[in-house]
Amino acid sequence: VVGFSFAAIQKPDYDDTPNPEFLNPFWMASIPDDQPLSAITMPGTHNTMSLYGGVYAECQTWSLASQLRAGIRFLDVRVRHVNGNLTIHHGVSYQWAHFGHVLEGVVDFLHEYPSETVLMRLKEEFSETNNIYGAVVDFIHQYAYWGLLWHSRLVPTMGEARGKLIILQDFTGPDLGIRYGSLDIADDWKVPTLLNLEEKWQSVYKHLDAAPSGNMGQIFLTYASGAGVFAHPRAVAKGINPQLYEYLQAKANQNQRFGIICMDFPAAPMIQMIIDFQLKEVVKTNKPDLEHATFLLRQMIKHFAATK
Numbered sequence: 406v407v408g409f410s411f412a413a414i415q416k417p418d419y420d421d422t423p424n425p426e427f428l429n430p431f432w433m434a435s436i437p438d439d440q441p442l443s444a445i446t447m448p449g450t451h452n453t454m455s456l457y458g459g460v461y462a463e464c465q466t467w468s469l470a471s472q473l474r475a476g477i478r479f480l481d482v483r484v485r486h487v488n489g490n491l492t493i494h495h496g497v498s499y500q501w502a503h504f505g506h507v508l509e510g511v512v513d514f515l516h517e518y519p520s521e522t523v524l525m526r527l528k529e530e531f532s533e534t535n536n537i538y539g540a541v542v543d544f545i546h547q548y549a550y551w552g553l554l555w556h557s558r559l560v561p562t563m564g565e566a567r568g569k570l571i572i573l574q575d576f577t578g579p580d581l582g583i584r585y586g587s588l589d590i591a592d593d594w595k596v597p598t599l600l601n602l603e604e605k606w607q608s609v610y611k612h613l614d615a616a617p618s619g620n621m622g623q624i625f626l627t628y629a630s631g632a633g634v635f636a637h638p639r640a641v642a643k644g645i646n647p648q649l650y651e652y653l654q655a656k657a658n659q660n661q662r663f664g665i666i667c668m669d670f671p672a673a674p675m676i677q678m679i680i681d682f683q684l685k686e687v688v689k690t691n692k693p694d695l696e697h698a699t700f701l702l703r704q705m706i707k708h709f710a711a712t713k
Contacts, residue, residue: 458498
């Protein structure tokens with residue numbers, strides 16, 4: 406299996422060539438500062454650093470720097486924890502990098518493009534210490550800096566998020582950012598065979614369809630990626646990405662929020678299409694009106710109670 410070879414493909418919906426067709430490094434600059442991050446539609450990559458290990462391990466072919474410059478704003482990072490070291494893994498496959506390399510890449514990118522923000526799901530993989538918090542903090546101090554992070558569980562506005570790394574914390578310990586479990590997530594990643602692609606697509610389709618009318622204060626995250634013993638990540642992406650592209654293309658003229666769309670082997674045109682789904686207006690709660698409505702409701706309850 407490791408010996409399998411593929412001719413590189415660059416299509417509008419799928420790209421496993423070494424470099425993106427075109428770049429989009431500062432697309433967040435045009436988003437209003439008061440826009441909640443939960444109202445933004447953004448592209449992401451599943452197992453962002455998985456560039457090595459053969460057909461069952463490889464999920465991307467672009468470097469971290471290329472992904473960020475292509476417009477990717479959600480990273481899915483898996484670390485193996487051994488004696489305080491955090492190496493990047495996809496299952497058993499070591500990815501020839503450690504967490505410090507990821508942090509340095511994000512720092513370099515945000516220093517060059519301070520209008521942007523990066524969201525990073527961070528979890529332990531191929532080790533079961535359930536205790537990576539201390540090592541993560543050490544790496545942040547060594548390879549980045551404390552002020553780089555968004556230090557709150559609350560979803561920031563775009564203005565608050567600019568220039569910051571938002572850790573979506575998928576591990577135990579004190580708060581380093583937003584808890585990953587607080588997101589509305591569809592991650593039906595198990596695709597046993599290519600005969601199960603339709604089931605996978607239905608999961609993606611239903612969650613994307615739910616996102617526009619979902620809680621606007623909650624970040625939606627949809628994984629278009631999947632794998633199984635008889636369906637490696639490339640094969641699944643070749644089956645799902647074209648359907649995703651067609652789905653988004655059909656929605657192109659609608660003013661809707663889809664949240665984070667996370668993919669294997671995305672292509673620049675697909676990324677551009679996702680970026681283009683930015684809400685022209687965001688429905689905001691008017692706090693004084695809400696308080697007034699609550700007051701009136703209480704008065705009505707008192708009135709009906711008194712007339713009984």
